[in-house]
Amino acid sequence: MSSLRQRAIRLLAQREHTKLELARKLAAHGTSDEIDTVLAELETSQLQSDSRAAESYVRSHASRLGASRLRQNLKTRGVNGELIDVQLAQGALPDELERARAVWSRKFSAAPGDAREWARQARFLQSRGFATDIIRRLLKEPMGAAEE
Template sequence: MEGSALRERALRYLAQREHSRAELERKLAPHGTAEDIASVLNRLTELELLSDARFAQAWVRGKGARFGTARLRHDLASRGVDAELIAAALAGDGDDEEQRARSVWAGKFGRAPGDAREWARQARFLQGRGFGSALIRKVLKEIPDESAQG
């Protein structure tokens, strides 16, 4: 594929949403040579149309309310974002992970587990969302008493 057509395709992808460099490289791979793709991506980076840091911040902003730090870190790493950029995006998030875990839990369950089996189910759900085991125990142990709320 010609360089201008490759550049147009890359711009169409970027117009839809932010992409990491690695994501965009994978999407463009069937349409050009490695040298042409690298050239286009380098130019987009120079023009500040492509930024892994901006992608990581947008990802955390968009998904942060529903997922824990571990899940966000894994998702960004699997999309080719550098560990330093991931750490910066997560540090800049500013959200309290415990509060996010409580919010996610309340949205799905809303009431305390009645037995060990239900406790395990709720814990697995939170774990799948990327929250740590210590935080999960804390959230499921300190569920607010509904009768105290008035």
Template sequence: MAEISLRERAVRHLARRDHSRAELARKLAPYGTAEEIDDVLNRMHELELLSDRRFAEAWVRGKAARFGTARLRHDLAQRGVARDTVDAALAAEGGDDELGRARQVWTGKFGIAPADAREWAKQARFLQSRGFGGDVIRKVLNETPDESA
């Protein structure tokens, strides 16, 4: 069987889903030199097959309903997306309704107000692991169920 070229590997990865430039470079690293990989990535970018902006927007759109802004920022940074690109993707998605998203996530998991401090801490840890900030967590857990309606 013939060896698969770097370009073909890149196209195969991009056909499955959008990737950030850093992600795709990491996946191609075992198959070529840094210069070869950079050339292929530049060509993919010229052909508009590779775009960190498009990747970030798709990532935020797909994950925003389940995660807070902090988690989305962290995940995109781990995938090598620049901070200004992340900020633009979060702004495009309308990330100003963090409280509403936190309420939906909390309702899906728990739905009832914490009965004691131990339960409150458990629910707070859950929301924190999803990337919601402390002020949002306090608002969600301290309100009565009738207030969110």
């Protein structure tokens, strides 16, 4: 059991992991009872925290992803819905439109010239998890600015 604990601590030393992620990574190295015991011990000693893992993930990925993609990725990592809402609400996230504009400007050098290019740029932003209304506002703005 101590080797299982050491393995878990090594994983946590690399980056914050959620309870579910640790359980998945330790599954091949111990029984489910042993894993549950180690995870409970790590949580009580505050070496593992889903809240810290979610905060760390949001902080490191918010500049590249929209809120819906962040939410989905956190769910996949095993973070519960309430904690996700708290992290996305309190996180020091810039405005969604600003983040979308930053992602868009890194990828594209010019506003879409035709409907086909508009659709391509919109699909890119949508795949990054930005909301449809944000995408519309962002892609209309450069076109509106070009007309003036």
